[in-house]
Amino acid sequence: MLTGPTALTLTVAPLKDALRDSGLDFDDLARKAGLDPALLGRSNARYPSGRIQKLWTMATEATGDPLLGLRVGALTRPGNFHALGLGIVSSASVLDALRRIVRYSGVVSTNGRFALVEDGGHVALEARPTAITVTPVPQLIDATVVALCRILALCAGPTATPVRVRLTHGGRDCADAYRKALACQVEFDADRVALLFDATLAAQAVHSGNPELASEADRIAGRYLTGLSPDTVATRVRTLLLKAMPSGEVDQDGIARALNQSPSTLQRRLRREGTNYQSLLDATRREMALEYLRDGQHSLADVAFLLGFADQSNFTRAFRRWTGKTPRQFMS
Numbered sequence: 001m002l003t004g005p006t007a008l009t010l011t012v013a014p015l016k017d018a019l020r021d022s023g024l025d026f027d028d029l030a031r032k033a034g035l036d037p038a039l040l041g042r043s044n045a046r047y048p049s050g051r052i053q054k055l056w057t058m059a060t061e062a063t064g065d066p067l068l069g070l071r072v073g074a075l076t077r078p079g080n081f082h083a084l085g086l087g088i089v090s091s092a093s094v095l096d097a098l099r100r101i102v103r104y105s106g107v108v109s110t111n112g113r114f115a116l117v118e119d120g121g122h123v124a125l126e127a128r129p130t131a132i133t134v135t136p137v138p139q140l141i142d143a144t145v146v147a148l149c150r151i152l153a154l155c156a157g158p159t160a161t162p163v164r165v166r167l168t169h170g171g172r173d174c175a176d177a178y179r180k181a182l183a184c185q186v187e188f189d190a191d192r193v194a195l196l197f198d199a200t201l202a203a204q205a206v207h208s209g210n211p212e213l214a215s216e217a218d219r220i221a222g223r224y225l226t227g228l229s230p231d232t233v234a235t236r237v238r239t240l241l242l243k244a245m246p247s248g249e250v251d252q253d254g255i256a257r258a259l260n261q262s263p264s265t266l267q268r269r270l271r272r273e274g275t276n277y278q279s280l281l282d283a284t285r286r287e288m289a290l291e292y293l294r295d296g297q298h299s300l301a302d303v304a305f306l307l308g309f310a311d312q313s314n315f316t317r318a319f320r321r322w323t324g325k326t327p328r329q330f331m332s
Contacts, residue, residue, distance in 0.1 A: 073146025087217035113274030
C-alpha cells in the first residue's frame with residue numbers, strides 16, 4: 001500500500017507524450033525514477049509524489065528545456081484528471097468548476113490541496129501545502145497551472161481565462177512564454193501558486209454546463225476518494241453525518257463527541273487533511289440530495305428532512321447554491 005502523497009498515473013501521460021516528441025524514452029526515465037511505466041495504462045493507479053518529482057527533474061535535465069512544464073500542460077486532456085476532468089468541463093460556471101477542484105483535487109493528487117479565496121472583485125484558486133506535501137519542482141507547477149487553465153477553458157471558453165497567475169518560482173527571463181501559454185499576466189517568486197479570476201465573469205452561467213453530468217462525475221470522484229483514504233478523519237465524519245442527518249443533529253460539537261474528540265481537535269485534524277467540517281457537511285448533503293432527487297421516491301419536504309434541514313426553503317436555497325438550479329428545475 002502506498003504511503004505519503006500520491007498522484008494518478010494518468011497525470012504523467014502528457015509528460016510521456018512530450019518526451020516522445022523530444023525523442024526520449026519515457027519508460028527508461030520512469031524506471032530510473034523508481035516508477036513502473038506499465039501502471040500508466042491503469043486509470044485508477046497512482047504513483048508516489050516524491051518519485052514523480054524525481055521523474056520531472058530527470059526529464060527536465062534530459063530535455064534541457066526549463067519550459068518543459070508549459071509544453072506538458074498544453075498536452076493535458078480532461079481524462080488525465082479522472083472524474084474531476086469531466087466534472088470541470090460539465091460545470092455550470094467557472095466558479096462552480098473552481099469549487100469542484102477544491103473539493104475533489106485529491107482524486108488527481110494528494111500532494112497538497114487547493115483553497116478558494118474571494119476578495120476585491122476577484123476569486124483566487126490557491127495551492128496550499130499540507131503537513132506531508134513534497135515540494136513540487138517548477139516544471140510540474142507549470143504543467144499543473146497550464147493544464148487547469150486548459151480544462152477550465154473547455155468548460156467556459158474565454159471567460160475561464162485568469163486575469164493573473166502567480167507562481168512561486170522565478171521565470172522573468174521567459175515571461176513572454178508564460179504570458180503566451182496562460183494568456184494573462186504572470187507574477188513570479190510569489191508566496192504561493194494562485195490563479196486569479198474576475199469574480200463576476202466566474203459566476204456567469206455556462207450555456208454548455210450540465211449539472212446532471214457534473215453531479216455524476218462528483219459521485220465517481222467521491223467514491224474514488226473514499227476508497228483512496230478509507231481511514232481518514234474526513235471519511236469517519238462523513239459516515240457519522242449520513243447517520244445523523246435525518247435527526248437534524250449535524251452540529252460539529254456532536255460529531256466531535258461521537259469521535260471522542262474536542263471540536264478544536266476535530267477542526268485541526270480536518271485541516272491537516274485539507275478540508276473542514278462545513279465543507280464535508282455541504283458535500284455530503286449535496287451528494288445525497290442528488291441521489292434522492294434522481295431516485296424520485298421522496299417528496300421535496302422528505303428530502304429536506306432526510307438531509308437535516310430545518311425546512312424545505314432552506315434546502316431549496318442550499319440546492320440552488322450547489323447546482324444553480326432549484327430542486328424542481330433539476331427534476332424537470
